[in-house]
Amino acid sequence: MGQVQSRQQDESYFKLDANDTDAVIKKYTELASSGNGGKVLEASDELFGEGFHLIKDGPAIEDKNRESANGFWKDGWETRRHNKDTHHTAIIQLATAGTIAGFDIDTSFFDGSHPSYASVEGCLIVKGVKDSYEWKEILPKVPLNGNSHHFYGIQASDEVYTHLKLNMYPDGGIARLRVYGNVSPIFPEEKSVFDLASMSNGGRVIKTSDDRYGKPANIILPTSGVNTRDGWQTRRSRVKGHHDWVEIKLGATGLLESLEVDTTHFRGNNPDFISLDACHSEYNDVQYDPEVQWVSLLNKSEVHADKKNVFDLEQTGDSYTHVRLNIFPDGGISRLRVYGLRVPEAVETVEVELVEEKAVETVDELKVVETSKTFAPLTKEALSSSTEKTNETLVEAEVDLKNGDKVILTSEVSSVTTLIEEETTEPVKKSPAKRGRPKGAAAATAVLAATKLAPKKKAKGRSASVLDDEETDASESVASGSPRNKRVRE
Numbered sequence: 001m002g003q004v005q006s007r008q009q010d011e012s013y014f015k016l017d018a019n020d021t022d023a024v025i026k027k028y029t030e031l032a033s034s035g036n037g038g039k040v041l042e043a044s045d046e047l048f049g050e051g052f053h054l055i056k057d058g059p060a061i062e063d064k065n066r067e068s069a070n071g072f073w074k075d076g077w078e079t080r081r082h083n084k085d086t087h088h089t090a091i092i093q094l095a096t097a098g099t100i101a102g103f104d105i106d107t108s109f110f111d112g113s114h115p116s117y118a119s120v121e122g123c124l125i126v127k128g129v130k131d132s133y134e135w136k137e138i139l140p141k142v143p144l145n146g147n148s149h150h151f152y153g154i155q156a157s158d159e160v161y162t163h164l165k166l167n168m169y170p171d172g173g174i175a176r177l178r179v180y181g182n183v184s185p186i187f188p189e190e191k192s193v194f195d196l197a198s199m200s201n202g203g204r205v206i207k208t209s210d211d212r213y214g215k216p217a218n219i220i221l222p223t224s225g226v227n228t229r230d231g232w233q234t235r236r237s238r239v240k241g242h243h244d245w246v247e248i249k250l251g252a253t254g255l256l257e258s259l260e261v262d263t264t265h266f267r268g269n270n271p272d273f274i275s276l277d278a279c280h281s282e283y284n285d286v287q288y289d290p291e292v293q294w295v296s297l298l299n300k301s302e303v304h305a306d307k308k309n310v311f312d313l314e315q316t317g318d319s320y321t322h323v324r325l326n327i328f329p330d331g332g333i334s335r336l337r338v339y340g341l342r343v344p345e346a347v348e349t350v351e352v353e354l355v356e357e358k359a360v361e362t363v364d365e366l367k368v369v370e371t372s373k374t375f376a377p378l379t380k381e382a383l384s385s386s387t388e389k390t391n392e393t394l395v396e397a398e399v400d401l402k403n404g405d406k407v408i409l410t411s412e413v414s415s416v417t418t419l420i421e422e423e424t425t426e427p428v429k430k431s432p433a434k435r436g437r438p439k440g441a442a443a444a445t446a447v448l449a450a451t452k453l454a455p456k457k458k459a460k461g462r463s464a465s466v467l468d469d470e471e472t473d474a475s476e477s478v479a480s481g482s483p484r485n486k487r488v489r490e
Contacts, residue, residue, distance in 0.1 A: 013139050016102065016151040024102045024153065028180035029199065032164065033057055035230070037095035037200060037222045041163075044088045049078035049173055051090045054166070060108040060175035076110060078173030087169045092177070095222070096200040097124070097162045097184045100138055102153045104178035105166075111146035115168035118144055120177075122161035126186055135165055144174075160184045185251050187342055193257060197323065197338040198222050202251025206285050206322070209244045210234040213332065216246050225334030228265045233332025243328045249284055252342040253319050259298060260337035261309045261325070270305045271327035274298075276313065278320035286322055295320075300328065319343045 016024060032038040035057040043051035048068070053060075053076045066073040079088045100122065107114040119141045123133040136159070139152055166177055185202040188194055197203040200222040208216040213233035218225070225231050234244040256278060263270040276298040283289040297313040323338055 012155050013142075014153050014155075016153050020153065021104075021151045024151070024180050028101045029098070029183055030178055031094045031096060031098045031100075031181050031183070032092055032177060032179040033095060035221065035223060035226075039093045041091045041093055043077060043079075043090040045079035045083075045171070046077065047080040048072075049074040049076050051077045053077055054090060054174065054177045055092060056176070060106065062109045074109065074173055074175075076108075076173050076175035078110070078113065079168070079171045081171060083171035085170075087167045088171055089168075090166045092164045092166065092179075094162055094164065094179065097126075097160050097186050098181040099157060099160055099184055100154050100179065100181045101156075102151065102180045103139055104176070104180075105142075105144065105150040105152075105174060106176035106178070107144055107146055107148055107150070107173070108175040109147060110173035110175060113173050114146040115144055115170070115172035115174065117141045117169040118150075118174065119167045119169075121165040121167070122159075123163050123165075124160055125162050133163075138164075141167075141169065183251075187252065190344065191341065193339050193341055195222075195337045196250040196252055196254045196256070196340050196342065197248050197336060198251065203338075204249045204251075204284075206247045206249050208232070208246040210330075219246070219333060219336040220248060221335070225262065225264055228269070228332060228334075231266065231332055231334040233266070233269065234327070234330045237330045242330065243326050244330050245324055245326045246336075247286070247322060247324045248336070248338075249322050250320070250338065253280070253321050253345070254340035254342050255317075255319050256297060256313050256323070256338060256340040257315075258339045259311045259313055260335075260339070261303060261311070261333055262335040262337070263303060263305055263307055263309065263332075264334045265306065266332045266334060267305045269332050271303050271329070271331035271333070273300045273328040274303050274309075275300045275326045275328075276311075277324045277326070279322050279324075280318065280320050281322060294324065297323075303327075 030036060032055045034052065034055045038055045040051040040054055048070055053074075056075075060075045062075070063073060077090060103120060105118050118139075119137065120139040121135040122138045123135050125133045138154060138161070142150065142152065144150060164177075164179065166174070168174060183199060183202050185200065187201065195201060195203075197220050199217070199220045203220045205217045205220060211232065212235040214229050214231050216232045218230055219232045232246065237244070259276055261274055275296065277294040278297050279286060279292050279294045281289045281292050283292075286292045295316060295318070297316070298311050301311055303309050325336060327333070
């Protein structure tokens with residue numbers, strides 16, 4: 001979470017101050033909001049206030065003149081008194097799968113009737129893929145005050161959740177639960193056409209020319225618009241030739257097929273015309289991409305009020321990461337859908353040199369390359385009769401090794417494991433993506449002798465990162481072994 005992580009690095013959670021709170025709200029998506037598609041599936045008790053209030057959009061309100069069948073009306077989830085169990089729970093389905101960055105447990109207007117403590121658990125459920133689940137604690141039991149916001153940050157994690165369980169101890173009322181995080185889209189099968197711009201699929205509004213009325217991010221929500229303020233609307237323009245625009249980063253690179261501009265609720269304040277441009281960029285904000293090129297996929301086309309306007313896009317055969325909707329001259333829309341096929345990220349293939357690895361236990365298992373000169377084996381009698389002769393033999397073997405044209409390995413019979421590697425006089429320069437063991441002029445074959453391993457081959461077409469990992473693991477396993485694993489250069 002960037003700067004808000006620094007205070008308690010050893011803790012799984014931490015309280016946020018005012019500055020951190022603003023940063024979290026602005027930087028992350030509200031994953032549980034009912035306006036974004038979140039749902040309260042069940043609550044253990046709802047006598048005084050139903051659970052759906054927890055994820056309503058907008059702040060909690062108080063209406064002292066309003067009563068329900070069970071007493072004062074409260075804009076929040078409130079249970080009965082005198083809970084015989086340890087706590088009450090509410091199960092929430094997030095609007096989209098995502099990672100959690102922080103929470104706001106809001107007890108506004110619950111003062112004296114608020115819980116003493118609360119905690120949050122989460123799980124991941126993907127139908128047909130991960131039907132079984134296990135609750136995992138995200139925010140441990142924390143104390144609550146009445147009529148207050150309780151902002152907590154969560155240490156950065158790659159853990160993805162689709163459902164949360166809010167626990168209150170022992171009973172009482174909570175007005176709102178805000179869940180801030182990043183969307184982790186679960187895409188449909190390949191060759192499926194879906195809305196690549198939707199927030200639930202990872203789409204994000206990057207910037208816009210004007211946001212006078214309504215949030216621009218509203219137009220990519222998966223839910224339908226409720227009213228004109230639940231969309232995006234710009235101020236009236238007074239300049240001839242003016243137009244407004246909104247730029248969106250798609251949730252995935254895709255081949256775009258059609259566009260839907262929904263002007264439901266906009267009557268008399270909808271745009272007259274729209275057009276769509278697209279580009280492909282590795283940048284989130286393409287204004288920083290010096291090589292970006294926008295391509296027109298839809299020329300200026302008429303838009304009708306209070307209607308879902310559908311347009312076919314020009315098929316260029318190229319894939320795109322960003323779109324820009326232009327509205328002429330100004331006005332408002334409720335929702336925007338950009339339908340297309342997701343293009344999986346390409347994996348770079350590289351030519352990889354085949355290298356066989358062979359395991360040996362002792363030097364005695366290594367085959368000796370034939371030399372032009374034959375040496376008689378050192379028998380017991382020879383050793384005892386002539387130490388001088390033996391020394392001459394060893395010296396001559398050492399000379400042959402230095403010459404490089406003959407290889408004679410001499411060693412005592414022992415259990416010492418030896419690693420012999422190839423070495424070149426002039427290393428071959430290779431790019432990081434094609435790293436491998438260079439071909440050498442040395443006569444010895446490269447062998448790996450830490451343990452007995454089955455022969456392995458590195459095949460063509462593997463990604464560079466995989467190969468780098470394998471070689472790193474191999475070198476680390478030798479380096480971290482016993483002192484008996486030594487490197488001998490020829």
